[in-house]
Amino acid sequence: MPWDGGLEGLGPLIGALTGIFLRSLRKEPQVLDSEVFTVQQNHPQGRLYQKRTMETSGKLICRQRQVLLFILLLGLSQAGLEPRSYSVVEETEGHAFVTNLVKDLGLGQGELSKRGARVISQGNKLHLQLDQETGDLLLNEKLDREELCGHTDPCVLRFQVLLENPLEFFQAELQVIDINDHSPVFIDRDMLLKISESSPPGTTFPLKNAQDVDVGRNNIENYVISPNSYFRVLTRKRSDGSKYPELVLDKALDREQEPELRLTLTAQDGGSPPRSGIAQIYIEVVDINDNAPEFQQPLYRVQIPEDSPIGFLIVTVSATDVDTGVNGEISYSLFQASEEICKTFEIHPKTGEIRLKKQLDFERIQFYEVNIEARDAGSLSGKCTVLTQVMDVNDNAPEVTVSAFTRHIPENSPEAVVAVLSVSDLDSEENGKINCSIQDDLPFLLKSSLENFYTLVTERPLDRESQAEYNITITVTDLGTPRLKTQHHLTVTVSDVNDNAPAFSQSAYTLRVRENNSPALHIGSVSATDRDSGANAQVTYSLLPPHDPQLPLASLVSINAANGQLFALRSLDFEALRAFEFRVGAADRGSPALSSQALVRVLVVDDNDNSPFVLYPPQNGSAPCTELVPRAAEAGYLVTKVVAVDGDSGQNAWLSYQLLRATEPGLFGVWAHNGEVRTARPLSERDAVQHRLLVLVKDNGEPPLSASVTLHVLLVDGFSQPYLPLPDAAAAEARADPLTVYLVVALASVSSLFLLSVLGFVAVRLGRRSRAASGGGCSVPEGPFAGHLVDVSGAGTLSHSYQYEVCLTGDSGTNEFKFLKPIIPNIQAQSSGRNSEEKPTFRNSSGFNFQ
Numbered sequence: 001m002p003w004d005g006g007l008e009g010l011g012p013l014i015g016a017l018t019g020i021f022l023r024s025l026r027k028e029p030q031v032l033d034s035e036v037f038t039v040q041q042n043h044p045q046g047r048l049y050q051k052r053t054m055e056t057s058g059k060l061i062c063r064q065r066q067v068l069l070f071i072l073l074l075g076l077s078q079a080g081l082e083p084r085s086y087s088v089v090e091e092t093e094g095h096a097f098v099t100n101l102v103k104d105l106g107l108g109q110g111e112l113s114k115r116g117a118r119v120i121s122q123g124n125k126l127h128l129q130l131d132q133e134t135g136d137l138l139l140n141e142k143l144d145r146e147e148l149c150g151h152t153d154p155c156v157l158r159f160q161v162l163l164e165n166p167l168e169f170f171q172a173e174l175q176v177i178d179i180n181d182h183s184p185v186f187i188d189r190d191m192l193l194k195i196s197e198s199s200p201p202g203t204t205f206p207l208k209n210a211q212d213v214d215v216g217r218n219n220i221e222n223y224v225i226s227p228n229s230y231f232r233v234l235t236r237k238r239s240d241g242s243k244y245p246e247l248v249l250d251k252a253l254d255r256e257q258e259p260e261l262r263l264t265l266t267a268q269d270g271g272s273p274p275r276s277g278i279a280q281i282y283i284e285v286v287d288i289n290d291n292a293p294e295f296q297q298p299l300y301r302v303q304i305p306e307d308s309p310i311g312f313l314i315v316t317v318s319a320t321d322v323d324t325g326v327n328g329e330i331s332y333s334l335f336q337a338s339e340e341i342c343k344t345f346e347i348h349p350k351t352g353e354i355r356l357k358k359q360l361d362f363e364r365i366q367f368y369e370v371n372i373e374a375r376d377a378g379s380l381s382g383k384c385t386v387l388t389q390v391m392d393v394n395d396n397a398p399e400v401t402v403s404a405f406t407r408h409i410p411e412n413s414p415e416a417v418v419a420v421l422s423v424s425d426l427d428s429e430e431n432g433k434i435n436c437s438i439q440d441d442l443p444f445l446l447k448s449s450l451e452n453f454y455t456l457v458t459e460r461p462l463d464r465e466s467q468a469e470y471n472i473t474i475t476v477t478d479l480g481t482p483r484l485k486t487q488h489h490l491t492v493t494v495s496d497v498n499d500n501a502p503a504f505s506q507s508a509y510t511l512r513v514r515e516n517n518s519p520a521l522h523i524g525s526v527s528a529t530d531r532d533s534g535a536n537a538q539v540t541y542s543l544l545p546p547h548d549p550q551l552p553l554a555s556l557v558s559i560n561a562a563n564g565q566l567f568a569l570r571s572l573d574f575e576a577l578r579a580f581e582f583r584v585g586a587a588d589r590g591s592p593a594l595s596s597q598a599l600v601r602v603l604v605v606d607d608n609d610n611s612p613f614v615l616y617p618p619q620n621g622s623a624p625c626t627e628l629v630p631r632a633a634e635a636g637y638l639v640t641k642v643v644a645v646d647g648d649s650g651q652n653a654w655l656s657y658q659l660l661r662a663t664e665p666g667l668f669g670v671w672a673h674n675g676e677v678r679t680a681r682p683l684s685e686r687d688a689v690q691h692r693l694l695v696l697v698k699d700n701g702e703p704p705l706s707a708s709v710t711l712h713v714l715l716v717d718g719f720s721q722p723y724l725p726l727p728d729a730a731a732a733e734a735r736a737d738p739l740t741v742y743l744v745v746a747l748a749s750v751s752s753l754f755l756l757s758v759l760g761f762v763a764v765r766l767g768r769r770s771r772a773a774s775g776g777g778c779s780v781p782e783g784p785f786a787g788h789l790v791d792v793s794g795a796g797t798l799s800h801s802y803q804y805e806v807c808l809t810g811d812s813g814t815n816e817f818k819f820l821k822p823i824i825p826n827i828q829a830q831s832s833g834r835n836s837e838e839k840p841t842f843r844n845s846s847g848f849n850f851q
Helices: 010-028 058-078 099-103 146-148 339-344 727-736 738-750 754-775 827-838
Strands: 035-040 050-053 085-089 097-098 117-121 128-130 136-139 157-164 166-177 190-196 205-207 218-225 232-239 241-247 262-271 277-288 298-306 312-316 330-335 345-347 351-355 367-376 382-389 399-405 409-410 416-424 433-435 444-450 453-458 469-478 486-496 509-514 521-526 540-543 557-559 563-569 579-587 593-603 614-617 626-630 638-641 643-645 657-664 669-671 676-679 689-696 708-714
Touching: 097 099, 117 128, 117 708, 146 157, 146 166, 146 689, 166 444, 218 232, 218 241, 232 262, 298 312, 312 382, 330 345, 339 345, 339 367, 345 367, 399 469, 399 486, 416 433, 416 486, 433 444, 444 469, 453 689, 509 521, 540 557, 626 638, 638 708, 657 669, 669 689
Parallel strands: 085 166, 190 277, 298 382, 409 486, 509 593, 626 708
Antiparallel strands: 035 050, 097 136, 117 157, 128 136, 157 166, 205 241, 218 262, 232 241, 262 277, 312 351, 330 367, 345 351, 367 382, 399 416, 416 453, 433 469, 444 453, 469 486, 521 563, 540 579, 557 563, 579 593, 614 643, 638 676, 657 689, 669 676, 689 708
């Protein structure tokens, strides 16, 4: 309920009239004597008022109702002058209504729950509870003002209302109103006074006061003494507001008539109803001792640091008594000391030294008023006061209270609120001023929102892959001497967001697979990693559609989606498919999913699975070709050349030639690297006319494969008419082979008739060529050979740039011979051929080759 001091005078009248109004409605008899009414008006903030009312009359009910309604309206109009100050009477039962925050803060229905409203008090002592649905602020427990605040008046409990989303604070305070629930109590219920009979009327005697833990008007109001003829009591007030009794002598004492008196001292408070406490005063009238001790000064002022050790000398008081003898002996003692002062200070009865008995605490009590009594042996006393001010020292470290804390922060979140905290220091002045900070190397900021309230936020978006956890140390330091600090540690975990695509260990993979492999063979693996965590880091592999639509990728390879292992689905053939490439994708399971690609190139490794194939002499099952060799041929004469190819590649296609058998060993030899068949020695008349040579062609594979070919060689004495080449063939032979040119020149010089015969044969040859175009003649490979049968290494197989034309005419009974002719000459081949003819070396037919 909103509290305003201006309604204090109005409250009793409202309470009394409300009681009368309620009695009239119940038609109860009116109370003629004095009564006490306690009324709780259904005020919008539910304030409780108490007041004693006087006698009322039942005849004025109508007029009282009008007055009551007027006063209620006036009270309502005055309420809410201080919108965030509330009050409650102590000892009110728990869950009592205090206020409705929805109305006070001007919020909408249900907005408190949506914004996460909470009530925060210093030290997290929850005296209040908030119903977020209705907005009602209720007491959490029964409050005892004396336990909460002691003698402090007013008793104010400060708290804050925190709205988390969006962040907003409201300061408020709750005043606990005192009720008269404690009676005055005398520490010493029996007091002894020794008063000299020579004391003149008007002499005053301070008495020990009573104590009442209530405050304000509920504290001690006055003192009264039982009726007697000699004394009256006065109520005095100290500088701190407490009241004490002072006994005043109205009539001179006569020890002979009345040597002692017994009086009753009553302490009354101002509560309603009032409470009281009593003490017995025993007065002993003593013989004349007319000089009381006197202090050098009636008031002492001292300052003492709160960290002074026990036994510390505060001050030494001194009093003198002009009397002599026993009446001049002085003893010191604490006078009218409360329980707290008795526990804190002690005085030496002879020296007057006041020392510290208990550790001081500035944050609890800042000021002490100590009364000292000096009493002589004749029971006369003097009084002085020691005002002790406690000086604050920096003995309290700052305190940190975390009101809200978010442990897990998503990465990439801009300026996220991590924690809301408050700091406090029980010290004062510079000792209570606070600095709050965190480490400089962290991506966090500490922002001050309200006084001593801070908000910890992220300075920039966090990256979990760079750092997944932060240890934040909040350091709170005061400005005292020496400086004290408190550290509070928070651990913040960065939760993962799918912001990293899988990354392959390499952008391109090269895999080698030997041909003729078994299906489902594991040929290699690809690997990708994802820097994220959890499902965001789980990688799934897949084959991407190839760029070449003709490539049957789905029938060639497959991939394990879990680990990236690649498998060949069928047997590969190097001669059909030497290499192919495709792309592999890796995608994570985040939302949305991220992916990346890598290129995989598969190279098929050749296996020696193809035997050499002989191109020349042709192996087509027809009549074998016969090579003609003149008997005048010298050693190293080129008889023919075995031409072979191998479908494999590399060393599996490196061919070597070897003469296995011959009709006459030692007459012919085969070059191992190019298959040329040459004479090993000059021919003689004794050599057989026909020779049969078996040549083996072998590759360099593992294991090696081979093929064989049979050559038929015919030795002739010379080139007779059936064996002469045609004119155009002779011209070509002259250009290609110097030996042929020499023979033609020799023939031309012998007879011009031979030249005429040559011209005649030209016409005949042209006619034969036209018939050959229609299907006649022997089978000759024409055009370039297939690409997969060509090895450009020059290691014995045919190349594109060196191709032979071989033919034996089908209509010649003597098998007309036509020399080898390069269709596309190769300069290197010609030069090497010439060198080989000029410098021949011979080896026998047992397998040695000629270079």
